[in-house]
Amino acid sequence: xxxxxxxxxxxxxxxxxxxxxxxxxxxxxxxxxxxxxxxxxxxxxxxxxxxxxxxxxxxxxxxxxxxxxxxxxxxxxxxxxxxxxxxxxxxxxxxxxxxxxxxxxxxxxxxxxxxxxxxxxxxxxxxxxxxxxxxxxxxxxxxxxxxxxxxxxxxxxxxxxxxxxxxxxxxxxxxxxxxxxxxxxxxxxxxxxxxxxxxxxxxxxxxxxxxxxxxxxxxxxxxxxxxxxxxxxxxxxxxxxxxxxxxxxxxxxxxxxxxxxxxxxxxxxxxxxxxxxxxxxxxxxxxxxxxxxxxxxxxxxxxxxxxxxxxxxxxxxxxxxxxxxxxxxxxxxxxxxxxxxxxxxxxxxxxxxxxxxxxxxxxxxxxxxxxxxxxxxxxxxxxxxxxxxxxxxxxxxxxxxxxxxxxxxxxxxxxxxxxxxxx
Numbered sequence: 156x157x158x159x160x161x162x163x164x165x166x167x168x169x170x171x172x173x174x175x176x177x178x179x180x181x182x183x184x185x186x187x188x189x190x191x192x193x194x195x196x197x198x199x200x201x202x203x204x205x206x207x208x209x210x211x212x213x214x215x216x217x218x219x220x221x222x223x224x225x226x227x228x229x230x231x232x233x234x235x236x237x238x239x240x241x242x243x244x245x246x247x248x249x250x251x252x253x254x255x256x257x258x259x260x261x262x263x264x265x266x267x268x269x270x271x272x273x274x275x276x277x278x279x280x281x282x283x284x285x286x287x288x289x290x291x292x293x294x295x296x297x298x299x300x301x302x303x304x305x306x307x308x309x310x311x312x313x314x315x316x317x318x319x320x321x322x323x324x325x326x327x328x329x330x331x332x333x334x335x336x337x338x339x340x341x342x343x344x345x346x347x348x349x350x351x352x353x354x355x356x357x358x359x360x361x362x363x364x365x366x367x368x369x370x371x372x373x374x375x376x377x378x379x380x381x382x383x384x385x386x387x388x389x390x391x392x393x394x395x396x397x398x399x400x401x402x403x404x405x406x407x408x409x410x411x412x413x414x415x416x417x418x419x420x421x422x423x424x425x426x427x428x429x430x431x432x433x434x435x436x437x438x439x440x441x442x443x444x445x446x447x448x449x450x451x452x453x454x455x456x457x458x459x460x461x462x463x464x465x466x467x468x469x470x471x472x473x474x475x476x477x478x479x480x481x482x483x484x485x486x487x488x489x490x491x492x493x494x495x496x497x498x499x500x501x502x503x504x505x506x507x508x509x510x511x512x513x514x515x516x517x518x519x520x521x522x523x524x525x526x527x528x529x530x531x532x533x534x535x536x537x538x539x540x541x542x543x544x545x546x547x548x549x550x551x552x553x554x555x556x557x558x559x560x561x562x563x564x565x566x567x568x569x570x571x572x573x574x575x576x577x578x
Contacts, residue, residue: 197546200225200248200563200570203233212568215552216245216272220329222561223251224278227570228269242268245283247307250561250572258305258312259283270300273327273334276377276557280331281305284322287314302336304349315347316354326375326382329447333379333420341369344384346420357382357418357425360390368411374444380420381449383428385413385439391425392416412438415454417445417476428452428474432481440469446502447557450477451533453484453500453508460494469496471510473533484508484531486538491516497529499551503559506533507578511550526550528562530578541575 201213211230218225225248232238234246235257245259258281259269272283287301300321305312316322321339328334334347335357343358343366358370366388373384389411414436415429429439429452443454451473458470470493474481485497495514502508508531515521517529518540526548528541541562552565555575563572 197571197573200572201227201229203231207233209234213570215554215563215565215570217274217554218556218563219274219278220276220557222556225250225563225572226272226274228272240268245269245272245281259285271324273325275327275331276329279308280327282325282327282334284325300339324372326373328375328379329377333375335373335375335382337371337373344370344373346382361393366391372441376445376449377447381445382418383443383445384416385443386416387411387413392427415439415443415452417452428476429454430474430481442499447504451475451502453502455498461492468494469498471497471500473508484510485512485517487516499553501555504557507559509555511553
């Protein structure tokens, strides 16, 4: 049910907060007092009506740029009145007022239920996937996943796809104009221009032919000019080292690592983004993402602990796509060796990289033996630790707003938010 990169893309957006009155009164419930603290500075996002604990599993999806609106999907039926579909739905919680909306169903008679979701910078638009039942207008003879766009200001939801290729992992740009998505059938990554009502396949070779292998998990920059995605394809780049293989040989190697690529809307070109400091292609994990302006690619990859050991850890890299330079975001203290895992990097507008790490040698005095949140400043090289002692959180769920003010994360099927200290 989780769409890792689609969800992570919500942190790429930037813009102003949506006015409080934009929430639909018919769908909103709860209050600021309903948010109960689960620890120092931690607030539970997925509380039900009257402050009740949710009666179903929840997953964090993203936030508006200013951290006011938290997006999540939940199977709970006690978050809003009338939730009787018995399936996952997409919800938006106003962390300022406590109000909550179910955005994947409403008066426009959507079928109900949602898979993955992404929110625009101002919190106005939510893109999400949902199952369209047989016989539904614009559907087919069988149930299919389709892509929808909800305008929270008007309350209207529009079905954007209608074909046999079922959308997966949507990622919406900051202004809500562009939506990137993969497909469950593995037919590539597409980008919808909502204003022009056009759809474009972007995972193609330089000669225009489709990618020869699956591409997934798109992310998108704030203005929609850059789209990142993971792919095992061998024909995306003019001089892809993998392209020296014959097509038959490539297809016979199911273990080919997935790499991170970035497509430029202005040029129509694709470049490799998961490159190490020496410029060599590296495998990229599912948390690969982009900075707000699309200039930086952030990705994690396995790396040996040293030349004399077979042990390994997850290393976090940041690549400047404009200058062609790659550096580590998680840097160990002098005289120490990195052995902890660092991943789920998120870049903010101020060129800081937030990430989760099990390492205890990134900052002095880290003795809590816990997975903490770290902030690395690309300009100064300074790294700060944000203590998560006592919080049994899921590090791969980390989301951070565009200004580094609020973090969203999961803990055993529940969603929480906490303020982040200033840099």
